[in-house]
Amino acid sequence: MLLLLAAPVLARMYSPADFGAFAVLGTLATTLGAVASGRFELAVPLPERDQEAHDLVAVGLLAALGTALAGTAVLMVARGEIAALFNQPALSSWLWLTPWTAAAIAAVQVLNQLAIRYQRYPAIGRRNFFQAGATLLTQIGAGLMGLRVGGLALGLGVGQTVGALSLLPGMRRRSGDGKPETRHRSLWRTALKHRRFPLLLAPSGLLNVLGLQLPVLLIAYYYGSAVAGWFGFTQRVLAIPVGLLGLAVAQVYLAELSRAARTGGGQAAALFLQVSRQLGMVAAPGALLIAFAVPPAFTRVFGAEWSTSGTYVQALAVFTAAQLVGSSLSQTLIVFGRQGLQLAWDVGRLLLVAAAVMITARSGGSALAAVWAFGLSAASAYGASWLLSYHVVTSARGQESSHKSEQAPPALADSR
Structure with a gap:
């Protein structure tokens, strides 16, 4: 605030x-x-x-x-x-x-x-x-x-x-x-x-942050400092609700998911779905608000020289909603030891968003088109992140149930 x-x-x-x-x-x-x-x-x-x-x-x-x-x-x-x-x-x-x-x-x-x-x-x-x-x-x-x-x-x-x-x-x-x-x-x-954390997750973390930060450098390179300023300021404003809610949820989710993974009991999958549902109920109306209500207010609140940032807001509305959900739940792969899968996703997102911005710029597209390309490609990447996390957490629940069935007496296993 x-x-x-x-x-x-x-x-x-x-x-x-x-x-x-x-x-x-x-x-x-x-x-x-x-x-x-x-x-x-x-x-x-x-x-x-x-x-x-x-x-x-x-x-x-x-x-x-x-x-x-x-x-x-x-x-x-x-x-x-x-x-x-x-x-x-x-x-x-x-x-x-x-x-x-x-x-x-x-x-x-x-x-x-x-x-x-x-x-x-x-x-x-x-x-x-x-x-x-x-x-x-x-x-x-x-x-x-x-x-x-x-x-x-x-x-x-x-x-x-x-x-x-x-x-x-x-x-x-x-x-x-x-x-x-x-x-x-x-x-x-x-x-x-x-040592797996610096060996696997350091490259993954670098790729992860580049997936969001490299487009800023590319836009500065192709369109100049003023456009980079409008784009950076738009990201700064939109990051406020994500940081206010998403980061707080992510920190509590990480603590609770780590405890659920240590204690077992199949609680991790239920926690993942519960948090996903709650975040989705905030993200969906938030995207509509950002797309239609925020742009006209930019000029009045921040001044005439920031009117261009108002048009960038619409291009990043879907991305902001997807980021709120996807980034808050992204620690799921780490908690369950799927560092390699996290690294693969980071590589894929980096290539996707960088290619989207570069192709748009090199083909003569406007700065606004490049921002749209970044927003839609990054939103798609966060959707893929959620699907990967869902697959991992539900697979872990299935493996745990299978292990318990193998350890149970035959009569009890048959009754299940």
């Missing part, structure tokens, strides 16, 4: 070109942040021992720090070339923020997973509030100081850092009596035990 209330203020403080530069910086930071922790955070809710979960948190934070240092070294050599790639020389002065913002994003993800494990939902709510508040205060303050290009990116970095710091108290909750001198060995053993 804070983001929604502040959007008209930011729209009048920053131009579409400023938002275009922020779209590039934010996309680079988000993409790198998705894999900066080695994806070890996805394993945090799964171990039975709390000590192992805390070791995974430590490994993820160390990986994020290493990523930030390595990214800084790369930028010292290739900062100018990266800025020139998008025809925005002004970016070179702010690219240094990218690896450290990525590290902060990764830290939030790692610590948030620990909070999910302990079902510390009030702490997650406070983190959301502090993170959004710090982001907006920094962006508004930077705008007042005249930091047009980097002010939005600076706010993103500060907000993520504040969000991570707000979750740090949860690190004190530990079990076990590991000796200090064996701590590094424990971390190493934990990293080796869960």
